Amino acid sequence: MHSLKLTLLALCLVAGLADAASQVRVVGLFPGAAVISVDGQRKLVKVGQTGPGGVVVVSADSRGAVLRVDGVERNYSLSREYSDGFVEAEKKQLSIAKGAGGHYWIAGSVNGQSVQFLVDTGATSIALNDGHARRLGIDYRVVGRPLQVSTASGTVRGWQVSLDRVKVGELEVLGVEAVVLEGSSPTDALLGMSFLSRVGWRVEQDVLVLESKY
Known part of the structure; x- marks a missing residue:
């Protein structure tokens, strides 16, 4: 039973990390920098710097960015979505x-x-x-x-x-x-x-x- 509880806990932690990663978006691209959104918090982060949620911008140009999320590097393209089911706000x-x-x-x-x-x-x-x-x-x-x-x-x-x-x-x-x-x-x-x-x-x-x- 104890082993089962540990397994379930590990699965929950992995699921939580995956869910957190799914909230990372690139909403702006510049040479050497990217505007990233983590759970709705936006920030311009230069290459080599750390942004919201501990996300590191490894590289960035006009085509996309490589982000290090929870120690894993992934390619991200430009997105205007913040999360699944996001409804665009009225224009300001x-x-x-x-x-x-x-x-x-x-x-x-x-x-x-x-x-x-x-x-x-x-x-x-x-x-x-x-x-x-x-x-x-x-x-x-x-x-x-x-x-x-x-x-x-x-x-x-x-x-x-x-x-x-x-x-x-x-x-x-x-x-x-x-x-x-x-x-x-x-x-x-x-x-x-x-x-x-x-x-x-x-x-x-x-x-x-x-x-x-x-």
């Missing part, structure tokens, strides 16, 4: 009225730190000056890639970085490209297409509407 939407100077301003956050954005559909990525970056705790000289950026005032030195989380209203995007420029330009933090292209956006009667894609 945010409306922004035109403000001073005919511009759209919106309060948001970068990596959990608050920031006031000026929406700029002409900017290819989020753009910050070095003062914004320091306030947001972005060590761009260490984690960034140096580059030269052409502006209206001439060519300036910049650094390309990846922001873990950018959020405006209820819309949150993980792994967003940004550029940090040396000096005081741009005066305002620009919310460019590296964020806007990851959500739906349109202008209706001078109101900018942002909407989650899924």
